[in-house]
Amino acid sequence: MRAYYFDNLPGDQRLLHDYVPSRPVSKETLDKLNVKYWIIPVDGHEPKVDEIAKERGYKNRDLINVTKEGLGELYEEKIKTFFQEHLHEDEEIRYILSGSGFFDVRESPSDEWIRLLVEPGDLLVIPAGIYHRFTLDEKNQIKAIRLFQDEPKWVPHNRSVETDTNPHRIQYLKAIGVGA
Ligand code: KMT
Numbered sequence: 001m002r003a004y005y006f007d008n009l010p011g012d013q014r015l016l017h018d019y020v021p022s023r024p025v026s027k028e029t030l031d032k033l034n035v036k037y038w039i040i041p042v043d044g045h046e047p048k049v050d051e052i053a054k055e056r057g058y059k060n061r062d063l064i065n066v067t068k069e070g071l072g073e074l075y076e077e078k079i080k081t082f083f084q085e086h087l088h089e090d091e092e093i094r095y096i097l098s099g100s101g102f103f104d105v106r107e108s109p110s111d112e113w114i115r116l117l118v119e120p121g122d123l124l125v126i127p128a129g130i131y132h133r134f135t136l137d138e139k140n141q142i143k144a145i146r147l148f149q150d151e152p153k154w155v156p157h158n159r160s161v162e163t164d165t166n167p168h169r170i171q172y173l174k175a176i177g178v179g180a
């Protein structure tokens with residue numbers, strides 16, 4: 001998984017948006033933001049994914065295939081929703097089986113976007129309360145396992161003055177040692 005600061009230039013969200021020169025983001029920086037990831041080769045991934053799922057209490061899972069064909073008439077709408085800056089009240093866990101895409105996560109307190117290029121074998125945990133968004137890249141295809149604890153709490157809460165005081169947002173900032 002490559003991680004770097006997003007350049008904030010206007011233009012196609014599916015492009016890299018890497019600064020020139022690139023500004024890479026270290027694993028330590030991601031650790032501080034409570035963004036976790038593992039690399040599990042896709043060939044024979046099941047036992048390792050099962051082990052992490054068991055350790056972290058992810059009891060359920062499903063498959064998502066983000067392509068025009070996979071999402072049908074929901075495609076355009078989904079692509080827009082995924083890229084709206086939002087938070088969730090639970091972790092968002094994704095294991096990439098094929099294709100690729102970008103998860104952008106907000107660094108706090110800088111409020112800069114960090115772009116995460118996810119590829120097959122990446123298992124990513126986006127913590128509850130962090131602002132983030134997702135886009136396909138130019139290949140326009142990603143297939144992922146979505147893991148969740150009990151009920152999937154996939155409601156996106158789009159960023160606003162209200163989400164800034166959401167208890168999960170406040171808890172997240174406290175957990176990473178930012179703010180009051
Ligand atoms: C999400 O919640 O943003 C998604 O599920 C995106 C597709 S999974 C790689």
Ligand code: NI
Pocket residue numbers: 086087088092132133156
């Ligand atoms: Ni999300």
